[in-house]
Amino acid sequence: xxxxxxxxxxxxxxxxxxxxxxxxxxxxxxxxxxxxxxxxxxxxxxxxxxxxxxxxxxxxxxxxxxxxxxxxxxxxxxxxxxxxxxxxxxxxxxxxxxxxxxxxxxxxxxxxxxxxxxxxxxxxxxxxxx
Numbered sequence: 001x002x003x004x005x006x007x008x009x010x011x012x013x014x015x016x017x018x019x020x021x022x023x024x025x026x027x028x029x030x031x032x033x034x035x036x037x038x039x040x041x042x043x044x045x046x047x048x049x050x051x052x053x054x055x056x057x058x059x060x061x062x063x064x065x066x067x068x069x070x071x072x073x074x075x076x077x078x079x080x081x082x083x084x085x086x087x088x089x090x091x092x093x094x095x096x097x098x099x100x101x102x103x104x105x106x107x108x109x110x111x112x113x114x115x116x117x118x119x120x121x122x123x124x125x126x127x128x129x130x
Contacts, residue, residue, distance in 0.1 A: 016040045016084035020109035020123035032095040042085020054083045063115040067103025071115040100129045
């Protein structure tokens with residue numbers, strides 16, 4: 001914080017968008033090939049002796065929660081980078097790298113190797129497989 005001569009205080013900090021998405025979002029989810037975009041998943045302090053102050057790179061995971069509410073599979077989709085812990089555009093992935101059963105799926109993006117409905121940060125996207 002900086003105090004100016006007129007007695008006002010100011011502080012400087014970074015702000016970033018937070019979210020996770022994939023594109024394209026249309027097509028048959030069973031065969032859809034997508035890029036993932038992750039923003040604002042930077043957690044914790046920087047690496048020791050890192051002059052940039054950027055958070056340590058962190059793995060981002062996608063957990064597939066099936067229509068019955070159970071975790072079916074987890075995959076790592078990339079490693080965050082930069083000050084805000086983002087993965088602006090991943091390499092191509094099949095939205096489902098397996099044969100999903102019909103129903104409503106929840107795709108949870110987070111930084112944990114094991115699925116937990118309470119992970120923070122997390123973003124959940126809903127996908128309907130016909």
